[in-house]
Amino acid sequence: MLRRHVKTTGWFLYLSIKVRQAMPVFPRISMKPEVTEYLKSVYINKEVLTVVGPEEAERRFQNLLTCLSHPPSYTCVRASTHLAPLEEIHHQLGEELKKRQICSLSAQEASVHILPHPQVKDVLLLPVDGPRCVQQLSSEVVVGAQCANAVLRGANVFAPGILGSPKYMKVGDVVSVFSDLEGRCTRGATNYQGKKVFVGNGVAKRDRSSIFCPGEPARGVGVQMVDPLYRSPSFDGVLPSLVFLQNLPSVVVGHVLDPHPGERILDMCAAPGGKTCHIAALMGDQGEVVALDKIRSKIAQIQENAQILRLQSIKAFCFDGTKAVSSDSTQTSEGPPFPAESFDRVLLDAPCSGLGQRPNMSITWSLKEICSYQPLQRKLFHTAVRLLKKGGVLVYSTCTITLAENEEQVAWALHTFPRLTLQLQKPHIGAEGMLGAGLSSEQLHLLQRFSPELSWDQTQTTSLPCRADGDTIGFFIAKFMKT
Numbered sequence: 001m002l003r004r005h006v007k008t009t010g011w012f013l014y015l016s017i018k019v020r021q022a023m024p025v026f027p028r029i030s031m032k033p034e035v036t037e038y039l040k041s042v043y044i045n046k047e048v049l050t051v052v053g054p055e056e057a058e059r060r061f062q063n064l065l066t067c068l069s070h071p072p073s074y075t076c077v078r079a080s081t082h083l084a085p086l087e088e089i090h091h092q093l094g095e096e097l098k099k100r101q102i103c104s105l106s107a108q109e110a111s112v113h114i115l116p117h118p119q120v121k122d123v124l125l126l127p128v129d130g131p132r133c134v135q136q137l138s139s140e141v142v143v144g145a146q147c148a149n150a151v152l153r154g155a156n157v158f159a160p161g162i163l164g165s166p167k168y169m170k171v172g173d174v175v176s177v178f179s180d181l182e183g184r185c186t187r188g189a190t191n192y193q194g195k196k197v198f199v200g201n202g203v204a205k206r207d208r209s210s211i212f213c214p215g216e217p218a219r220g221v222g223v224q225m226v227d228p229l230y231r232s233p234s235f236d237g238v239l240p241s242l243v244f245l246q247n248l249p250s251v252v253v254g255h256v257l258d259p260h261p262g263e264r265i266l267d268m269c270a271a272p273g274g275k276t277c278h279i280a281a282l283m284g285d286q287g288e289v290v291a292l293d294k295i296r297s298k299i300a301q302i303q304e305n306a307q308i309l310r311l312q313s314i315k316a317f318c319f320d321g322t323k324a325v326s327s328d329s330t331q332t333s334e335g336p337p338f339p340a341e342s343f344d345r346v347l348l349d350a351p352c353s354g355l356g357q358r359p360n361m362s363i364t365w366s367l368k369e370i371c372s373y374q375p376l377q378r379k380l381f382h383t384a385v386r387l388l389k390k391g392g393v394l395v396y397s398t399c400t401i402t403l404a405e406n407e408e409q410v411a412w413a414l415h416t417f418p419r420l421t422l423q424l425q426k427p428h429i430g431a432e433g434m435l436g437a438g439l440s441s442e443q444l445h446l447l448q449r450f451s452p453e454l455s456w457d458q459t460q461t462t463s464l465p466c467r468a469d470g471d472t473i474g475f476f477i478a479k480f481m482k483t
């Protein structure tokens with residue numbers, strides 16, 4: 001395997017000459033020592049040690065730290081099968097990608113490389129080309145970590161994400177883009193020497209002066225990525241009503257909830273509405289999907305997505321989910337709070353520590369912040385159970401990897417609400433629940449945990465769609481019925 005060392009400021013990155021080789025290109029995710037210790041105690045807990053042994057437990061933990069800093073090796077889009085058959089959307093997407101030449105593949109290859117998921121009937125998968133061999137340049141643009149993560153998943157650099165640029169950067173200049181790993185680059189920097197990681201090359205679409213001008217905040221694309229380390233199509237404006245960018249586990253959530261036409265569904269923490277829209281689509285837009293979110297500015301995102309995807313059964317409200325049960329059982333108004341037992345199904349896609357997101361090269365949070373979600377999730381859970389009809393279905397999901405927000409919440413819920421029983425999930429394409437929360441093997445079997453660390457060693461040698469179910473963000477799903 002041919003490799004070369006490329007020197008960056010204080011950092012050595014291994015850049016691969018061969019496309020898709022097993023060597024990681026980014027350093028392991030960095031975090032505060034207390035957070036590393038905490039995650040280690042989660043992944044190398046007593047129950048895990050007893051079952052898989054210390055070596056395997058350690059291997060999984062080290063894999064976790066590596067895979068979190070790397071993007072999944074494919075892009076997942078959900079097709080609007082309520083508007084057109086999957087085959088038709090597949091074909092149109094191939095044509096559109098060819099037309100826009102946003103796909104690096106040849107015209108003939110473009111549609112061939114879009115693959116339907118074998119089990120999730122409204123998902124199309126597109127391989128990501130990377131890590132690619134890209135030469136670093138002397139002109140450096142430094143962007144915030146969030147912005148860089150989006151670049152690694154196919155986005156361009158938007159002006160607000162830019163922290164530093166060459167002193168005389170002009171429109172048309174070719175620049176190398178770096179992620180500010182520690183969040184220490186000050187806005188307007190001209191030569192940042194802190195920890196940074198190269199994510200690709202692009203062309204400046206704005207002069208430095210217009211990016212950092214005082215007063216009016218800069219908007220629009222600041223650097224168009226032409227040679228990214230990981231190339232995947234940008235879906236900006238591509239068939240907006242027919243394809244929706246969504247991580248595979250998030251699409252699985254909608255199917256696990258299994259909503260039926262004519263039902264009344266509650267999505268308690270809904271913004272920006274990806275899962276809300278999926279639920280409405282699965283119901284053929286027949287019935288009612290009530291979407292709540294506590295943050296007012298996010299309600300417009302739900303409404304906008306519903307409009308783009310041509311869904312009319314969604315009603316979005318700004319409301320605190322923990323207060324969504326009305327004490328008045330005769331209350332009949334359309335919006336919250338609602339009388340108990342008002343909904344056939346409830347989705348609690350809970351606010352969480354989000355540690356399963358990929359790529360993520362640095363967790364800046366303290367342990368206290370990470371541990372702050374469990375009580376809020378329990379409050380929301382109480383409301384969810386009260387609002388659910390007898391015989392109704394409750395799905396609880398998070399995009400994090402701790403036991404405290406996942407399996408421990410399930411153990412707590414089964415203990416607190418004797419009328420809840422765990423249900424089989426369909427599809428079940430992730431792993432089962434993680435050991436360590438005292439759940440039985442039957443209970444763990446009913447849980448779905450997407451655990452990229454389990455297949456990280458094989459990720460880059462297995463072809464799509466086989467690797468799709470393992471090479472995901474970290475995610476958790478539990479399905480209950482109220483008996």
Ligand SMILES: C[S@@+](CC[C@H](N)C(=O)[O-])C[C@H]1O[C@@H](n2cnc3c(N)ncnc32)[C@H](O)[C@@H]1O
Nearest residue numbers: 269270271272273274275293294320321349351
């Ligand atoms: C994981 S995100 C939801 C993602 C969404 N389900 C989707 O698929 O697009 C969690 C959301 O919960 C919202 N949230 C936090 N606390 C809440 C509360 N008490 N009541 C309602 N929403 C809340 C946040 O504003 C955030 O938008």
